[in-house]
Structures are given as C-alpha cells and as structure tokens.
Amino acid sequence: MVKTNKYILWFGETRKADIALVGGKNASSGEMFSLLTKKGVNVPDGFSITTKAYWHYLKENKIDGKLKEIFSDFDPDNIADVRQRGKAARDAIMNGIMPSDLEQAIYLAYKKMEAKYGARTSVAVRSSGVTEDQPGASFAGQFESFLNTTGQTDLLLAVKKCFASGFNDRAIVYRREKGFSQTASALSVGVQKMVRSDLASSGIIFTLDSESGFRDVVLINSIWGVGELIVKGRITADQFYVFKPALKQGYKSIIIKNLGRKNKKYVFSKSGGLKEEPVLPANQLKFSLTDEEILKLAKWAVIIEEHYKCPQDIEWAKDGKTGGLFIVQSRPETVQSTKGKMVYEEYQLKTSQKPIIEGIAVGDKIGSGRARVISDIKKISDFKKGDVLVAKMTDPDWMMVMRLASAIITDEGSRICHAAIVSRELGIPCVVGARVATKKIKNGRMVTVDCTQGSQGRIYDGQVDFKVIKHNLTRLPKLKTKIMLNIGAPDIAFKTSFLPNDGVGLARIEFILADKIRVHPLALYHYNRLKAAAENTKLIKEIDEITVEHKDKKEFFVKELAEGIAQIAAAFYPKEVIVRFSDFKTNEYRNLLAGELFEGEESNPMLGFRGASRYLDKEFQPAFLMECQAIKRVRDVFGLKNVSVMVPFCRTLEEGRGVMGLINAAGLKRGPKPVKVFVMCEIPSNVILADEFLKIFDGMSIGSNDLSQLILGVDRDNSRIALGRDERNPAVKEMLKQVISVCRAKKKYCGICGQAPSDFPDFAQFLVKQGIESISLNPDSVIKTILALARHQIPVTSRVNGRIKGEAA
Numbered sequence: 001m002v003k004t005n006k007y008i009l010w011f012g013e014t015r016k017a018d019i020a021l022v023g024g025k026n027a028s029s030g031e032m033f034s035l036l037t038k039k040g041v042n043v044p045d046g047f048s049i050t051t052k053a054y055w056h057y058l059k060e061n062k063i064d065g066k067l068k069e070i071f072s073d074f075d076p077d078n079i080a081d082v083r084q085r086g087k088a089a090r091d092a093i094m095n096g097i098m099p100s101d102l103e104q105a106i107y108l109a110y111k112k113m114e115a116k117y118g119a120r121t122s123v124a125v126r127s128s129g130v131t132e133d134q135p136g137a138s139f140a141g142q143f144e145s146f147l148n149t150t151g152q153t154d155l156l157l158a159v160k161k162c163f164a165s166g167f168n169d170r171a172i173v174y175r176r177e178k179g180f181s182q183t184a185s186a187l188s189v190g191v192q193k194m195v196r197s198d199l200a201s202s203g204i205i206f207t208l209d210s211e212s213g214f215r216d217v218v219l220i221n222s223i224w225g226v227g228e229l230i231v232k233g234r235i236t237a238d239q240f241y242v243f244k245p246a247l248k249q250g251y252k253s254i255i256i257k258n259l260g261r262k263n264k265k266y267v268f269s270k271s272g273g274l275k276e277e278p279v280l281p282a283n284q285l286k287f288s289l290t291d292e293e294i295l296k297l298a299k300w301a302v303i304i305e306e307h308y309k310c311p312q313d314i315e316w317a318k319d320g321k322t323g324g325l326f327i328v329q330s331r332p333e334t335v336q337s338t339k340g341k342m343v344y345e346e347y348q349l350k351t352s353q354k355p356i357i358e359g360i361a362v363g364d365k366i367g368s369g370r371a372r373v374i375s376d377i378k379k380i381s382d383f384k385k386g387d388v389l390v391a392k393m394t395d396p397d398w399m400m401v402m403r404l405a406s407a408i409i410t411d412e413g414s415r416i417c418h419a420a421i422v423s424r425e426l427g428i429p430c431v432v433g434a435r436v437a438t439k440k441i442k443n444g445r446m447v448t449v450d451c452t453q454g455s456q457g458r459i460y461d462g463q464v465d466f467k468v469i470k471h472n473l474t475r476l477p478k479l480k481t482k483i484m485l486n487i488g489a490p491d492i493a494f495k496t497s498f499l500p501n502d503g504v505g506l507a508r509i510e511f512i513l514a515d516k517i518r519v520h521p522l523a524l525y526h527y528n529r530l531k532a533a534a535e536n537t538k539l540i541k542e543i544d545e546i547t548v549e550h551k552d553k554k555e556f557f558v559k560e561l562a563e564g565i566a567q568i569a570a571a572f573y574p575k576e577v578i579v580r581f582s583d584f585k586t587n588e589y590r591n592l593l594a595g596e597l598f599e600g601e602e603s604n605p606m607l608g609f610r611g612a613s614r615y616l617d618k619e620f621q622p623a624f625l626m627e628c629q630a631i632k633r634v635r636d637v638f639g640l641k642n643v644s645v646m647v648p649f650c651r652t653l654e655e656g657r658g659v660m661g662l663i664n665a666a667g668l669k670r671g672p673k674p675v676k677v678f679v680m681c682e683i684p685s686n687v688i689l690a691d692e693f694l695k696i697f698d699g700m701s702i703g704s705n706d707l708s709q710l711i712l713g714v715d716r717d718n719s720r721i722a723l724g725r726d727e728r729n730p731a732v733k734e735m736l737k738q739v740i741s742v743c744r745a746k747k748k749y750c751g752i753c754g755q756a757p758s759d760f761p762d763f764a765q766f767l768v769k770q771g772i773e774s775i776s777l778n779p780d781s782v783i784k785t786i787l788a789l790a791r792h793q794i795p796v797t798s799r800v801n802g803r804i805k806g807e808a809a
Helices: 016-039 051-060 063-070 079-094 100-117 152-165 169-178 227-232 244-248 291-308 377-382 396-402 418-426 490-496 510-517 521-525 527-532 534-546 553-572 586-590 612-616 621-637 653-665 684-688 690-696 704-712 719-724 730-746 761-769 779-791
Strands: 008-010 046-049 123-129 145-149 187-193 201-206 217-224 238-243 254-258 264-268 274-278 312-318 325-332 343-348 357-362 366-373 388-391 407-410 430-432 446-450 456-461 467-472 482-487 504-508 577-580 643-647 677-681 699-702 749-752 774-777
Touching (some): 008 016, 008 100, 016 046, 016 051, 016 123, 016 187, 016 291, 046 123, 051 063, 051 100, 051 187, 063 079, 079 152, 079 169, 079 396, 100 187, 123 152, 145 152, 169 396, 201 291, 217 227, 217 244, 217 291, 227 264, 227 312, 227 418, 238 553, 244 291, 254 553, 291 325, 357 407, 357 418, 388 396, 396 418, 407 418, 407 446, 430 456, 490 553, 504 553, 510 521, 510 553, 521 553, 521 621, 553 577, 553 621, 612 621, 621 643, 621 653, 643 653, 653 677, 653 690, 677 690, 684 690, 684 704, 684 730, 690 699, 690 730, 699 730, 730 749, 730 761, 761 774
Parallel strands (some): 366 388, 388 407, 407 430, 504 577, 643 677, 677 699, 749 774
Antiparallel strands (some): 008 046, 046 187, 123 187, 201 217, 217 238, 238 254, 312 325, 343 467, 357 430, 357 456, 366 446, 446 456
8 A cells, every 4th residue: 555645656666555645546557557467458547636635625725614604504405405505615616726746747647648658648647535435335437537638738737637536416316325425435547548449449347247146147239439438328339259168268258149239330530529420331240259258358357347347347458550459447346246146136016017118128127106207407307216217318317317216118229238337326227228218208107117127127117016025035945856947038147146046947049049149040040042033032131131240141040049059058057058949930030021931831840840840940950050050159259168959749669769860960969068868758759769869869858738739639728728738637647657767767858848837836845855856947037936835845965056147166
C-alpha cells in the first residue's frame, strides 16, 4: 500500500490495496498494469490524480464546507430536492479554480504521456471513487468519463467535470441507497492512453453469464468503434460465449457466436470527444472479432478473474492502428456473483392470455404494476414506487425512478444496455428491445412483465396473478436414483443447472430447429440447387434473411445446432447430457421454411416417417449426417465430451444397426472417448427384443408417452380418447418392469425421459422400486418429485448429485 501526499501516481506505482488514494477503478488499473502485464495481458499506461488532489481542490476553494451545508437536511426520496442540491454541489465544484501546484502536477504528468506516446496524446479521463467497483456497490455508470481528451486545457476541464460528477443526481441517490456519506467519500481521476478502438472494435466481458450467474463461461460483447455506445442500447452487440473448462484444456471452445445489429458506432472527433457514424453495410454483417481474438480475450479474462479471485466485469478495446487488444478496466461483477445460490427461486405464472408485446428478457422474475410511460427524463417527477417504467431507453440519469420501479420496459436496448445492467443490480424484471412499448402501452394501465420464459420477455395487459416459491437446496433429501432433467430450450440451460441434478436425460434439439434454424435442413443442404430454380426467388430471399452471415448454408445448420447443444452441455458439464437426434414428425418438418418441398402429408404422422427410418432414408440422410457433424463439433472442437446421443423411434434391429453404421461413418465412435449411443425405448418391439437392442446400443431411455400409446392403442394426439392413455396402466407397467430388469441384468443404462414421472409422483415411486438408474424430469417438477420420493420412504443411500455451479466440484 502506497503512503504518499502526491497528487499524481502512475499505474505502475499503485496496486489494488490503494483504493483510498486512487479509487476502485484506478486501483484495479494499477494492479493490472503492474502485475498482469507480466502474464501477457495488455493494459494501456496512465496515471491517477489522487484523492489528496481532490481534497486539496475542495479545501482551496472552500467547497468542502459548502457541500456539508447543501446536504445537511436533504430528502433523498424527493426527486426535485435531489436535483436542486445536486446542481448546487456541481456548480460549486465547477466554479472553483484549479490550485497552481495541482495544475502543474497534472501538466507534468501529461507531458510524460506525450513523451511516451506523442504530442497531444489522446487520453481517457475517468472518475474513480473510493467506494466504487466494490462487491455489493459497483457505482457503475454513476460518475462521468471523458474520452478522446487532448491537450492540457481540455484535460484540466475534464478533471473538474469528473470531480463534479461525484454529485450527479444518480450518484447522490445511489450513495444514499448503499449507506455512504454524501460528503465523506473522495474521488480520484484516472488518465489513461486512449486505444484507437474507433478504427476497430471494443466491448465488455463478463467472466460469468450475466443473466443466470453461471460461472463456467466467459461472455464477450463486441461492437464496432468506441465502447461507450454499447450501454446506450441503440445497437445490439455481437455476443460470444467461451466455455472455460475446455478453454483451459486447449480447445477452441467458442460455444456461441451471435451476430449483433451494429449499424452505428462512435469514433474520435477531431475537436475532441466522440461523434456518431454509420457502420458500413458490409461490416454490419461481419463479426467484430475474429475467433483468435475471442479466445485471446477469454484467456485474459480468466487470468484476471483468477488473479482477483472473483467474477469480473471487464472493458476491452482493439487498436485499429496496431491491431493490438487491450484491457482498459476491470471491476468485480456485483450482481450475479453476490447472490446466494443455495436458494432456488421459482416464479410461476399460468395464463392463456397472449402477451401484448414481446422483447428481450433480462433476469428471471415477474413484476406487475401501473405503467408509467415517460418520454423525457424531465417528466419523471410523477413516477411512484411500484409503477412499471416504460421508456424508449434509459441512461444513468434515470436511476432515481428505476429504483422505485416494479419492472422496466424499454423500446430499445440489449442485455448489456443501461436499463438491463441496472435492473439486474436492483433485482427487478426488465424487458428491453420491445420496440413499440411506449406507443402500445397506455399510461396508467396495469401490466405484468414476465421474464421467466428464457430469452423472450413478455408483457401482458392487466395484473396477471403469479406466485414465487423459494427452495432451500441445502435442505433437499438425498436420493439413490439419479435425477436428471429434460431440456428443450438452450436459453434456460444455465439457470436450470442450479437445480439439484445428475445431468440431462433428454436434450431435445427440436426447439433449436424450430426457433433458431427455422429452415428445413434439406433446403439448406440443397440451397444452390433451389437458388438455380427461377420459381424459388421469394424462398431464397427468406432463407438468406435467416442465414444472413452465412454463404455456406450447410455450415449455418451445423453451427446453430452445435451452439444450441453446446449451451446445454456446458451448463451441466462434466455431468452427462444425452442429446436425442431430431424427432420431428412429417407435419412438424412441413412447418419449417421450405418444408413442403421435402415433406409429404401423412394421415397419422405420429406413426409415420420419423426417427431411425428417416435417418436411413437416402433423401433425408444428408440432413442426419449434418446433425452428426454438429455433435462431432460439440465434442471434438468445443471439448464437451460429456455429450452422449440417443436414437428415437427405432422400430427394428435392422434400423438400429443401420443408424449405428451412419454414426460410425460420421466419426462419432472414434478416438479415446467415443460417444455413447442410447436408443429410445418407446415401441413394444424395443421391450420384447431388449436383449438384442442392447447388443447394438449402450443403453435405453424409456419414452413413456409413445410407449403407452402403442401398448394401449391410443392416439395421443386425439383429445377424444386422450384420457385412455395413462402410463400407470398395468400393461404399461409390466412392459417397464421387463425392460428395466433386462437393462440391469446386462449392466446397461436404463432411464426414463417421458412426461409421466413429472406428472405423477406415484409413477416415479414405482420406477424407483423397479431399480431404474435415472429419472429425467421437466425442470418445474424436480423439487416436488424429490420431495415426493423422500416422503414415501423409498430406500435411499446416497445424495442427489446436484453440484451448485460456481462451487468446487
């Protein structure tokens, strides 16, 4: 720890322990510049104007006494009072005169920067509070920064503005909320060499998933130009998820790459500061980082996180002149990393009502209240506690009303815009990017905001009832039978991983096909042939709009499918994730774009062209082999060896052997850890010939929905006879007893992934008594099923293997 009366300290002179002298932001910059550059992390040089300088400035101008008077009896809940006192404090600071000795110290430090980097070096001037960037109180966005500052005059003015920003209205409110004194906390100012990201790209890194708190990923957000635009929410950043465990093993583990909507950027203005420019159309369709750059940033992020021993929120920039990457700031992540993960909150909203608006969900909660549509920050005085804030977009000046809101809705924005960042910290639901919310929602109308359905946020008209159930995961009973999960949507995988579980017994890829890919796989495979036909002009345009950044349409299919599977596999790593190959029926494939070109019509698709028979069909086979390529990429490129696969609706032994031949040909059974291949047990032939099927496959997973319909002769899609299909029927139970017994005798895996155990606790109890190895449940049934099994005192010896993510394995 430095002990000094200096007004200037260079980054190389300070460490993280020097917060009292240089504030949280500068202390971190000093720590990284001094220590992490030795580990290969690039950090631009700079200096701190210390808190000694701040107090010197206030005392020389007799401002310290004025501030105590200003805040002697103010009302933090009175917006007008906060504004009045904040302005008085800022005016007092801005009207002060820079003491000559402090001015000289700043001037000499800047001259050293010019000697190192050139005349009129462009610098970033950032406020750095002594209570800032701490776990539990980030102060992110509360103070001011001034970028592309050049020359002594502009630098001194920027320093005064930074001092004054300590009394922004938002900072005053935030200080009060966190219990800090208004006048006892000092500011430091950081002066750092600007990286020419205006000629390249920049962004934000989280060393965990910012929505769920899942810690095994690095999340990189990237845009063209200077990063200040990223939190304004008017563009959507490129997003990259890198899986940490595989990254450390040397894999190129970029498991997700999402192209953003980057049509604007900030660049340096010749007169100083920043200006907005359009992004060239060609660059809008390009990722703003290469794979090599993504992996380098991810490795640096891991180094920084391991150094600080807690999750980090990092700012980075790429220099367009040199091509170099730099870390410009790092602070503790203060939202997800401070939550207690031993309590699992379950929000339940059941309604047949259709949402009036949809957008991007932030968080995983539900909130309701009277909508307050605010078009201008000047009109916030009417906002009341419990209202739902509806605005085009927010910035730090909106903090006063955001803290009172039960939910937030904005027309613009992404998951890293200001509204999203603040709502996470406040713990309230938020829907950003709703586009027409300010026009469609009536002021004063009751609305309900639902962020529990994955990435899609929904706004309902009126007050829709919901309930919140809190589960203490430390108090759950311990079971012998493995409890696994059924997962369809990759977006919910990270959050769901916090449930007690032994992995995923069924990962359905149909959601990825319908929601992310949306085009029939054969249309992508035969894209060039379709494009050559004149009658397909409209169709080709629609495919191009969906696959916008991919000239190779087969690669689009493999990429999207691999990334969706990888998100689920990463969430539960190293526990097993069983991925079922596609099980769409003909009518469902027809619903995909161009589906009618490749699919006929069947009177009963449930019993038709599906599963193994489809994979072996010469026309469809290329699509199945693309699925195999996606699985191979997940395992061999991303390093997720915990993925196994499952073949659905395999009617005969010949089909089983044929599909295994294709899987072998795709290379999935090669290498030191070949993929395990299971078969769905959902046809009576699977039970009757279980001995023979187990010679082909590594085990069986019971699909109770199809098996019961085929045993009982009931069409599960026919509502008139649906009540006749019940998995608890004695005939179904006899079949299940038989297949579980055969699998146990052969020492092969036997699980169940059908709906019945999620619906009927007594059916789950029956399966446990038969000695089934695992029961795979819908996420909303896990807790109640564990409790039901424990209540009936089924013999148990070991615990549910549900490691809480973020803890040591």
